[in-house]
Amino acid sequence: MKTFVALILLGILIKDSTSMIHTLRLFDISSFQVPNFPEYVAVAVVNDVEVIHCDSETRRLEPKQEWMNRVTEDDPLFWDWNTQRCVNGIQRGKVTIEIVKRLFNQTEGVHTWQTMFGCDWDDETDDITVYIQYAFDGQDFLSLDLSTESWVAAKSEAFIIKLKYESSGQTQIYKHDIHKVCTVGLKNYVRYGEKSLKRTELPLVSLLQKSSSSPVTCHATGFYPDRARLFWTKDGDKLLEDVDPGEILPNEDRTFQTSVSLDLSSVPPEDWDRYHCVFQVSGDKNKYVTRLDRSKIRTNAKNPPTSIIAAVVVVGVVIVAAAVALFVIRRKRAPNNRRQDAQMRRNLNPVTPATNSGETSDPETQTLRPGAPEAESTE
Numbered sequence: 001m002k003t004f005v006a007l008i009l010l011g012i013l014i015k016d017s018t019s020m021i022h023t024l025r026l027f028d029i030s031s032f033q034v035p036n037f038p039e040y041v042a043v044a045v046v047n048d049v050e051v052i053h054c055d056s057e058t059r060r061l062e063p064k065q066e067w068m069n070r071v072t073e074d075d076p077l078f079w080d081w082n083t084q085r086c087v088n089g090i091q092r093g094k095v096t097i098e099i100v101k102r103l104f105n106q107t108e109g110v111h112t113w114q115t116m117f118g119c120d121w122d123d124e125t126d127d128i129t130v131y132i133q134y135a136f137d138g139q140d141f142l143s144l145d146l147s148t149e150s151w152v153a154a155k156s157e158a159f160i161i162k163l164k165y166e167s168s169g170q171t172q173i174y175k176h177d178i179h180k181v182c183t184v185g186l187k188n189y190v191r192y193g194e195k196s197l198k199r200t201e202l203p204l205v206s207l208l209q210k211s212s213s214s215p216v217t218c219h220a221t222g223f224y225p226d227r228a229r230l231f232w233t234k235d236g237d238k239l240l241e242d243v244d245p246g247e248i249l250p251n252e253d254r255t256f257q258t259s260v261s262l263d264l265s266s267v268p269p270e271d272w273d274r275y276h277c278v279f280q281v282s283g284d285k286n287k288y289v290t291r292l293d294r295s296k297i298r299t300n301a302k303n304p305p306t307s308i309i310a311a312v313v314v315v316g317v318v319i320v321a322a323a324v325a326l327f328v329i330r331r332k333r334a335p336n337n338r339r340q341d342a343q344m345r346r347n348l349n350p351v352t353p354a355t356n357s358g359e360t361s362d363p364e365t366q367t368l369r370p371g372a373p374e375a376e377s378t379e
Helices: 002-009 066-073 078-103 156-167 170-192 269-274 306-348
Strands: 022-032 040-046 049-055 111-121 128-136 139-145 150-153 204-208 216-223 228-234 243-245 256-262 275-281 288-291
Touching (some): 022 078, 022 170, 049 078, 066 078, 066 170, 078 156, 111 170, 128 170, 156 170, 204 275, 204 288, 216 228, 228 243, 228 256, 269 275
Antiparallel strands (some): 022 040, 022 111, 111 128, 139 150, 216 256, 228 275, 243 256, 275 288
8 A cells, every 4th residue: 555655646657448358557666755755666566556566675576466376387487586586676766867957957955767668458358458657756757658669758868869769779678578478477467366356246325415505415435346437427418617526445345435415506407317427447438327316316305214214103003092072071071070160050059948028049150259158148
């Protein structure tokens, strides 16, 4: 991982080769006064997996994958011979970096010299594309165009080296070496590590949205290998605007996950079906497409958990049932309550004998006044 981070920081240009199936990259890095980093590092990377490593501290070529030990089946002297090449590269790198420093008139400070040999192999057509590139301090310096068999100077300071390589026959030597490495070496490496290098696991793809006004996120998880792409398309064309791609992150089960968001604030709802989320493994010509379907989007605001919905329904049913039961009970008790109230009033208001005026007491209208003495009866 330290080596790969360094390669990125040093700015080596690696051409995208998504149309190819298998890739090989051979990196040589010579450095001058770079703290906490070896003076020389050489690595081989197959399908973005580091398989060989050597540096000026170990001075030994070592396999980084168990299956790379099978290389001795075809070449018993592979490790000894390439270890010697690594040791020679340490001194060669020192000489080269001093020459380039003088070309740039920069004899002091931190400097790096990077070499990248690489090839892409399509195992269906058997086509092979080869790259040879050099960089100084992270910027393109010199490269070989094999279609014209000429060197391309990216800097004016590189022109003198371009002329030297072309006049000394270096072009044919490089062309022969890189084709041998790619046509023989890469194919053998793929054969050794076939189970690992050709392992492919497709992801579970979900559409997520926090709220109706938030971007829609396409989330893919559980895929392998990590050299994959996830992107949005409109009418089949890849979108570069209004998208926010995420990083590829590891899962605990050694698979990977990633996501990409799409801002749909300016897109009318009737146009949503023109958008698709596409997943593709680098090197795999197949694409796995998920159509933007509003009904498939998982969102907290729009689709609360089923358990909450069920709980709300149950509570609502219980409340309604209780209200109905209470209403029925009250209806049944109403006649009895009215009879009991009348009897209670009669008990509290007994019939009073007629007075001298001939009036009678009405139990339904007469009330008692607190503290008033009862009327005495007359003979």
